Amino acid sequence: MRTKGGGPAGASRSRDGAQEGVNDEREPQFVPEKPRRSLDEVILPDAVRQRVELALDLVEHHTLLYDIWNLRSIDPYRRGTALNLYGPSGTGKSLCAEALAHRLGRPVINVDYAQIESKYVGETPKNIVRCFEVAREHGAVLVFDEADSILGSRLSRVSQSADHAVNVSRAVMLRQLDRFDGLVVFTTNFPRNYDAAFVRRILAHVRFELPDPETLHRLWQRLLPEALPRETGLDQGALAQESAGLAGGDLVNVITGAAAAAARRGGESGVVTAADLVAEIKNARRARAEVGRAPDPGMPADYTVRRLDSREVPPELRAPAVVEAEGAESPDAVTAEGAEPPDTAAPPAPAGSAGEAEA
Ligand SMILES: Nc1ncnc2c1ncn2[C@@H]1O[C@H](COP(=O)(O)OP(=O)(O)O)[C@@H](O)[C@H]1O
Numbered sequence: 137m138r139t140k141g142g143g144p145a146g147a148s149r150s151r152d153g154a155q156e157g158v159n160d161e162r163e164p165q166f167v168p169e170k171p172r173r174s175l176d177e178v179i180l181p182d183a184v185r186q187r188v189e190l191a192l193d194l195v196e197h198h199t200l201l202y203d204i205w206n207l208r209s210i211d212p213y214r215r216g217t218a219l220n221l222y223g224p225s226g227t228g229k230s231l232c233a234e235a236l237a238h239r240l241g242r243p244v245i246n247v248d249y250a251q252i253e254s255k256y257v258g259e260t261p262k263n264i265v266r267c268f269e270v271a272r273e274h275g276a277v278l279v280f281d282e283a284d285s286i287l288g289s290r291l292s293r294v295s296q297s298a299d300h301a302v303n304v305s306r307a308v309m310l311r312q313l314d315r316f317d318g319l320v321v322f323t324t325n326f327p328r329n330y331d332a333a334f335v336r337r338i339l340a341h342v343r344f345e346l347p348d349p350e351t352l353h354r355l356w357q358r359l360l361p362e363a364l365p366r367e368t369g370l371d372q373g374a375l376a377q378e379s380a381g382l383a384g385g386d387l388v389n390v391i392t393g394a395a396a397a398a399a400r401r402g403g404e405s406g407v408v409t410a411a412d413l414v415a416e417i418k419n420a421r422r423a424r425a426e427v428g429r430a431p432d433p434g435m436p437a438d439y440t441v442r443r444l445d446s447r448e449v450p451p452e453l454r455a456p457a458v459v460e461a462e463g464a465e466s467p468d469a470v471t472a473e474g475a476e477p478p479d480t481a482a483p484p485a486p487a488g489s490a491g492e493a494e495a
């Protein structure tokens with residue numbers, strides 16, 4: 137089951153699969169990229185904006201705060217800064233993470249769960265160590281999107297080797313966070329799933345919200361491209377009212393759908409009309425209500441507490457032991473309440489050596 141390198145075709149965890157058959161197929165590549173989008177492009181309600189600015193202050197004034205004003209005396213082990221951007225989907229968290237790197241003039245490494253989670257025992261911790269290494273080499277900002285999968289509660293009933301492997305991964309993540317002196321940004325729609333140990337390690341949590349009417353208006357102004365032909369007198373204020381309850385990401389889909397409708401008509405009537413947009417707004421609202429299991433964005437205080445049941449994880453992403461235990465009751469709901477295992481419970485994770493442990 138756990139033969140090295142004997143995985144099925146397509147087991148590569150890389151985004152583009154480019155290295156498949158070139159490098160070890162199990163080894164994802166973490167590529168630093170130049171952030172293209174700036175904070176000017178991020179349209180946020182004032183309160184959220186201020187939290188984002190504060191998060192930036194924590195990074196930009198790190199030396200002043202810790203070395204000169206001696207906050208190190210009360211927080212001696214903190215080296216870098218970890219931020220958490222949480223809130224409903226489509227509210228600009230990933231965009232903001234990229235924009236933070238842009239502001240800091242640093243490359244960004246986007247790490248997604250599928251990239252680091254390996255079905256090979258021992259590979260996941262190795263991948264975690266590796267992405268921090270690459271970030272260190274390039275002075276890059278590390279962004280973990282959909283971080284709830286990676287930072288989820290460690291399991292207290294460690295009865296299966298797969299669960300043990302998950303706990304090892306989380307412990308390795310904690311250790312890497314403690315050692316990293318750069319910026320790590322987590323984003324999630326399911327913040328309640330974070331293990332308590334991570335909650336404390338993260339210096340600032342920024343809650344993203346669905347846009348209020350004024351923010352929606354600004355989003356409409358920002359997101360309609362100059363080059364997009366539209367009927368004269370298109371009223372963005374009215375569109376903002378019409379789209380209450382939608383996020384910026386929804387508006388992107390609305391505008392794209394309306395543009396496609398205009399393109400299909402072509403000719404004289406090939407311009408985006410208010411009716412096109414309103415029709416797409418209705419579709420977007422319906423999709424928000426009917427598709428997926430995200431919490432109702434209208435009730436941001438009540439994030440659904442939910443971890444993936446092992447049966448919801450695609451087979452190719454499951455650890456072997458999870459596949460074997462398919463019929464068994466998932467222990468996912470059990471969390472070590474107030475019993476954070478000491479980090480020493482984890483095996484040491486020096487670079488490159490975490491991989492060979494067989495649970
Ligand atoms: N607050 C915002 N300001 C500007 N554009 C936004 C905002 N929120 C969403 N968008 C648009 O929607 C897209 C998807 O948003 P994204 O950052 O992926 O949302 P999230 O990560 O919160 O799910 C962005 O790339 C951007 O074009």
Ligand SMILES: [Mg+2]
Nearest residue numbers: 229230281323
């Ligand atoms: Mg996102």
